[in-house]
Amino acid sequence: MGRLRLGTPLVLAPMAGVTNAPFRRLCREAGEQGLPSHLRASLDTAQPGIDAPAGLYVSEMITSRALIEETPETMRMITPDPTERVRSIQLYGVDPATMARAAAILCERDLVDHIDMNFGCPVPKVTRKGGGSALPWKSDLFNAIVQQVVAAAKPYGVPVTVKMRIGIDDEHITFKDAALAAQDAGIDAVALHARTAAEHYSGQAHWDQIATLVQMLEIPVLGNGDVFEAEDALAMMDQTGCAGVVVGRGCQGRPWLFHDLAAALNGSEDRFRPTLAQVAELILCHAELMIENFADEFRAMREMRKHIGWYLRGYQIGGPTRGDLNRVSSLAELQERLAALDLSQGYPQAAQGRRGRAGGVKRPHLPDGWLDSREIDEAARELLKGAELDTSGG
Structure with a gap:
């Protein structure tokens, strides 16, 4: 993708409150451990900022406005892990000039090696302001954002990609027009989560739409949706012809999934099936990295709580x-409570399979009159001015 060389066609999807520097590190290290031995040897000669032997690991969503204003939380969020090979940041925004300025800041200050743009978020507080998966419906606004961000990043050789959904709902499909416009603007790859915003994470992802996009575009298409095991990734690539896979919910509480994915995508049948003792060790490692990341033990442990629940899924642990x-609320407390578990348990079948809340089809929350036209009007522009104010991501 541009100057990036993905030795393994694998991407960790940006997830708010999840893919911070500690979690990215654990996923990447697992991916590198899953590489066949001859490829692991290439890690020592990998060129920083260009080579990603075990794939790409993308940051949490960063709001462009907060980046320009240099809020302390945003500056912490864009700080990479010291071992990060390729610094990959996802930007969110609704204003072309603001998005372009944010991209320029990242490039001018050498803070990034890859920029991804978020046009796929289905969360109501984002879509009701016209952002995320609602935005591509306004084709002129989408085109302007993509064109200006590409123009800001390309002089620095920084590749730019977009992540999108099929559309708002079955009656308002946007991915084909948006992908073609992105390709014309110079985007280096398109990732498609094969669901509409209305579907959120329900039902089965429509992999056939990924295949449709592969046939339409000349740039790489990455598939996203329902990759919960290494075999799912192989099936997606076989069925759609996509250039690589993007993995989100499937790795929650299972950073070792990237071991399996990296192995499978490089032709190996090696799989990691951790005992509860190994999972407990990983939880503690994650917690220590989180404390270092936040420089606040209580906050780190509060953030760890959801991860702990995900890590322990399937293991026999009483309510x-x-x-x-x-x-x-402290590392010592976590160590004590993990040590009290029956750590002799092997890897349970119940730990495999689907992850995350699927829910059902929901009517998307959109601005009044949003669907009346594919072009942005003054009323919508006024609404968009506040679209980033209550959005997480810095």
Whole structure:
């Protein structure tokens, strides 16, 4: 993708509150451990900022306005892990000039090696302001954002990609027009989550639409949706012809999934099936990295609580014990409660398969009159001015 060389066609999807520097590190290290031995040897000669032997690991969503204003939280969020090979940041925004300025700041200050743009978020607080998966419906606005961000980044050789959904709902499909416009603007790759905004994460992802996009575009198409095991990634690539896979919910509480994915995508049948003792060790490592990342032990442990629940899925742990683990407030407390578990348990079948809340089809939350036209009007422009104010991402 542009100057980037993905030795493995694998991408960790940006997830708000999840893919911070500690979690990216654990996923990348697992991916590198899953590489066949002859490819692991290439890690020592990999060129920083260009070579990604085990794939690409993207940051949480960063709002462009917060980046320009240099809010402390945003500046912390864009700080890479010291071992990060390729610094990949996802930008969110609704104003072309603001997005372009944010991209320019990242490039001018040498803070990034790859920029992804978020046009796929289905969360109501984003779509009701015209952002995320609602935005491509306004084709003129989408085109302006993509063109200006590409223009800001390309002089620095920084590749730019977009992540999008099929559309708002079955009656308002946007991915074909948006992908073609992005390709014309000079985008280096398109990632498609094969669901509409209305579907959120429900049902089955429509992999056939990924295949449609592969046939339409000359640039790489990455597939996203329902990759929960390494075999799912192989099936997606076989069925759609996509250039690579993007993995989100499937790795929640399972950074070792990237071990399996990297192995499978490089022709190996090696799979990692951790015992509860190994999972407990990984939880503690994650917690220590989080404390270092936030420089605040209580905040780090509060953020860890959801991860702990995901890590322990499928293992035989009583409800009261799970409740106690969900209330940890210090590293010492976490160590004590993990040590009390039956750590001799092997990897349970129940730990595999689908992850995350699927929910059902929901009517998208959109600005009044948003669907009346494919072009932006003054009323919509006024609404968009506040679109980033209550959006997470810095």
